[in-house]
Amino acid sequence: MNKNDISKKIYEAHGGLSYVDAQKIVNFLLEKIKKRLTLGEKVLLSGFGCFYVEQRKTKRGVNPQTGAPLIIPGRNSVKFKPSKFLKTI
Numbered sequence: 001m002n003k004n005d006i007s008k009k010i011y012e013a014h015g016g017l018s019y020v021d022a023q024k025i026v027n028f029l030l031e032k033i034k035k036r037l038t039l040g041e042k043v044l045l046s047g048f049g050c051f052y053v054e055q056r057k058t059k060r061g062v063n064p065q066t067g068a069p070l071i072i073p074g075r076n077s078v079k080f081k082p083s084k085f086l087k088t089i
Helices: 003-013 019-038
Strands: 043-045 049-056 059-062 069-072 075-082
Touching: 003 019, 019 043, 019 049
Parallel strands: none
Antiparallel strands: 043 049, 049 075, 059 069
């Protein structure tokens, strides 16, 4: 399922809403989630799960073509922890 599928489902579920308005709702929601994650906040969707940002550590690696050692820099990574309901599916 992608953003267009979600917009279509919202449009079909709410007769007074245009498809363009449904797309705006989906885009608005996703932008707000991205904004909160950018600020380092958790985004909890009850009954679905929690999105959060986790710092990855710097680590050593190897270039697979040359075999030369290299350093992989640390970075932020978005993680998702599903709710108990989703874990049972």
